[in-house]
Amino acid sequence: MRQKKDASLRSDAQRNRERILAVALVELTRAADTPLSRIAREAGVGQGTFYRHFPTREDLVLEIYRHEMRQVADSAAHLLDTHEPDRALREWMDHLARFAMTKVGLADAIRQATCGPGAPDKPDPTPVSEAAELLLRAGEKAGTVRPGVTVDDFFLAIAGLWQIDPEDWQPRAGRLLDLVMDGLRTGTAAR
Numbered sequence: 001m002r003q004k005k006d007a008s009l010r011s012d013a014q015r016n017r018e019r020i021l022a023v024a025l026v027e028l029t030r031a032a033d034t035p036l037s038r039i040a041r042e043a044g045v046g047q048g049t050f051y052r053h054f055p056t057r058e059d060l061v062l063e064i065y066r067h068e069m070r071q072v073a074d075s076a077a078h079l080l081d082t083h084e085p086d087r088a089l090r091e092w093m094d095h096l097a098r099f100a101m102t103k104v105g106l107a108d109a110i111r112q113a114t115c116g117p118g119a120p121d122k123p124d125p126t127p128v129s130e131a132a133e134l135l136l137r138a139g140e141k142a143g144t145v146r147p148g149v150t151v152d153d154f155f156l157a158i159a160g161l162w163q164i165d166p167e168d169w170q171p172r173a174g175r176l177l178d179l180v181m182d183g184l185r186t187g188t189a190a191r
Contacts, residue, residue: 017053019043025064025106032108036060061113064106069128072099076131086144086185089135093158093177096128100161101169129155139184146187157183 023043027034036057040050054060075095079088132151139145157180164172 013053016043016045016049020045020050020053020060021064021067024060025068028061028064028109029106032106032112058113061106061109065110068099068106072096073127073131076135080135080138084144085135085138085142086181089139089145089184090177090181092131092135093180094174096158097161097169097173097177101164101166101173136184143188145184149184154184 020039020043024034024039027039027042036050036054037047039060040047043050054063072092072095076088076092079091082088083091129151132154136145136149136151136154140147140149158177160176161173164176
């Protein structure tokens, strides 16, 4: 439903919305409690324009979350088009890790936006789950991922990502994801 609303915006309104989202992503990643007036000022829009697009802080934060998660999810199909299924899965895992580690401040903003009485529900991660499913089934079909691995299995296996210190995450995340990938390949013809 949100996309239909976006599609009907005039081009200048769409540009304003995109600028607000881009600035908000940077500012809220830096500090979850960044004043909305600062985001509007940095985006070069007035308060009225800002609030027409995002009536509440929660609306803004959740839209950023949806947008970022959609980008991670959408990268799966592109990776499958350009890589072998197991390589696509491994690179997608890197995209997911990068998202998780570079959005620590945004995670705080999401928690603030979705906690407390009357707060909206956190958006469903369905697009990311669907992307993982697409990659796992492609790997299974190609014989590079063991059969029967569910999306729930996959996300439980990589859950350690969210325990890594975001200050020095890359070497540890790479090692963890390599271990998970080795486990996904165990028992396949590719082994």
